Amino acid sequence: MDHAASARVVPPTGFTARLTLVTAAAMAFLAVFALALSLATDRLATRWSDALARSATVRITAPAEEMDTRLDSVMKVLGETPGIRTFRALDDSEMDALLQPWFGADLPLDALPLPRLVELNESAQGIDAKGLQLRLDAEAPGAVLDDHTRWRRPLVAAAERMRFLGILSLLLIGGAMAGMITLAAQAALAANVQVIRTLRLIGAQDRFIALAFVRRFTGRGLAGAAAGTALGMIAVAFLPAANDAGGFLTGLGFSGAGWLWPLFIPVLAGIVAYGATQMAAMRMLKGIR
């Protein structure tokens, strides 16, 4: 079928054309941010849940002369606790590395009554934190289990919720765009009933007539969304870079292959526009013999 010919049979519509273009661009711009949000929170949630996946610390406070026996008791308890994959006491140099950022390089570790730390990694089955603490209290008083999960779990939950909201926003933006293009297409179809009637009378098949409108609106949806996506990506690229403080706001953006994701937005917009216009056209044509 001659595509250019079918494009000519519908009179040009200046205003709705521009409106569709601009709205598609705005929607795509928003979609880029929703996508960036989803991806960033996805990264964050994964990082946090990996990190807290199953690492915990036992902190031992004791008078210096009893420290070694306490440590032995703790190691013994840990060795007998189910659900622990590995555990090991941090040595002095590791402690040094941990404390240096806070207290400077020349810290006389020996002279300070520092707690000893034992890092443990849980197996998939996980530990019974409460039970372990009870046993520690009994066998090695002054040993405290720091379960990281406790304070990170709400953060992970928040990140996951954000990710969900990001995806929901994407869906809503897609739906709003479908609705908007349907309205614009319907307006264009209604304005051209006479043209459509005439085309039917001289033997045009539905798909020829629909194609004229579908082409137009798919083109606009695609072009508008491409422009909006480009602007959105530029805006995201110029967001302040994420730094070590690695908060979640500064982490908003795409990384590496993540930059490919927004390129799907115009394609999806085109598909949405195609579907919406096709449906509107077919519905309209049903009323014309």
Place this chain on the structure above:
Amino acid sequence: MIELQNVAIGYSGHDLISEMSLRLVPGSFHFLTGPSGAGKTSFLKMCYAEMLPTAGQMALFGRDVHSINRDERAMMRQRIGVVHQDCQFLDHLSVAENVALPLTVSGRSVHGQELRELLSWVGLRSQADALPPELSGGERQRAALARAVMMSPDILLADEPTGNLDWEMSLRLLTLLVELNRMGKTVVIATHDMNLIRQAKAQVSARVLRISGHRLQLAGADL
């Protein structure tokens, strides 16, 4: 081509014409007359399946009209040229593009030479690039005729094709239609113009269908 058996048509439950039985065979030439509002336009609409019969059996190109789907209907309309009473053009396209439109919508290519010849044939060569709203009533009807024959259809239906034409132009248009009929096309012309009918009878064996009292009758030779 078109076969009717006890067919009725009407709007919103009221029969406009009923008990029509008729066969339009290839190469036949019919006039359709009757008072204004009798249903001539409606009859023609039935012929190109814009209206469906409310009763009886109707076959179009050998197919029961009730069993034809939308695409098949479109294909059949490509074989039926219609000069509508109100012409119906796409006002944003030039006369030439409008005349070529049946080819365009059926995906066929337009031959510039043929198109120009056709426009000369209806005397619109110089208006080829004009827009339809810039044409006079008679020019519109001639453009509509050119569009109707563009696809070289099997059936030609013309609704008051001479309504806006002077006698000389009417005769020319009649000659065009007679020429088409001699090429084997089935022609049906709705008209009030008795002079035109008489003139035609001198050239072809035309039959006259008359709608009166909600019936379709074959008029006698008493014109």
